[in-house]
Amino acid sequence: MGIIDSISTGYRFVSQRPGLLLLPLLLDALLWVLPRWSISPLLARLADFYTGLAEDPQLAAGSPFDLTQMSELLDAVGQTSNLAQFLVNSLLYHVPSLLTTLPGIKGDHPSVEVDSLLVAGLLSLLFGLAGLLIGATYMNLLAQNLPIGEGQKALSVNILAARIVRHWLRTLGFLVFVTLGLMMIYIPGVIGVTVLALISPVLGSGALFLFVGLVLVVLLYLYFVTTALVLDDLAIGRAVRRSIHLVRKNFWITVGFVLLTTLISTGMGLLFRQVTQWHTLGVALATLGNTFIGTGLAMSLLVFYRTRILAMQQQETEGLA
Secondary structure (H helix, E strand, O other), X not given: OOHHHHHHHHHHXXXXXXXXXXXXXXXXHHHHHOOEEEOHHHHHHHHHHHHXXXXXXXXXXXXXXXXXXXXXXXXXXXXXXXXXXXXXXXXXXXXXXXXXXXXXXXXXXXXXXXXXXXXXXXXXXXXXXXXXXXXXXXXXXXXXXXXXXXXXXXXXXXXXXXHHHHHHHHHHHHHHHHHHHHHXXXXXXXXXXXXXXXXXXXXXXXXXXXXXXXXXXXXXXXXXXXXXHHHOOOOHHHHHHHHHHHHHHOHHHHHHHHHHHHHHHHHHXXXXXXXXXXXXXXXXXXXXXXXXXXXXXXXXXXXXXXXXXXXXXXXXXXXXX
């Protein structure tokens, strides 16, 4: 099954099961009701630091980026910052949320300003852990409604809850594994790029480009790990190996799937931004539309992953025969 077929199949499943939209809709409603946990005081202090650097002509001239623009960007981000957005895990579990995509639409809702770095870190951790659990629940609900995959279907509530907690814990283990692995790449990479930049700015820029490309390739090879954890109920090691094997055998079609789904999500986000201008009704319609688009893309990911696995298994069986 190709990219377009996977996407159309994903949306067909979601259209037949509108209940799958309920969890992300409730999550957006929760983000709307909760106060904004803003870190604008922290970012304002950082912006002031860059403003001070920009006042020194020598430092401003030697900086690789515009210090004034960086200060203005930090101020803008601080105005819409909300630590509660960590409740939405769109990176690993592809949970859609309009309020995370367009944080500015919340407007002048009450906010709690966090001016302690320690408190901000603890809140981010707590919201992030809860977001992983919500994400594991969301993807398990999708997997239960997809009639393919190695994991069991039609589970009782108790068994499904136990499986969600197991997948949550495995995801935490996977994140620790990825963080340690990226640190092993990041530290020598940054040192190498810095040394080359001191020798020649051109060499430094080229090395930085290669370094970023390497990190992106590594993340691409791990793209299907959480899908394998949930849909096929695999342990961390097997899920990592399966994701790497799938991408290695289907590299360009995987790149095409990631790019196309990202393009759809980004394009629809721009459209929904315009719809939110219709005040409360517009926000409600945009939230519903964004949830349907995002859930369809998440289901498409499961379909694409599983049909690629089945195709590879069939090829391997035919090769042995």
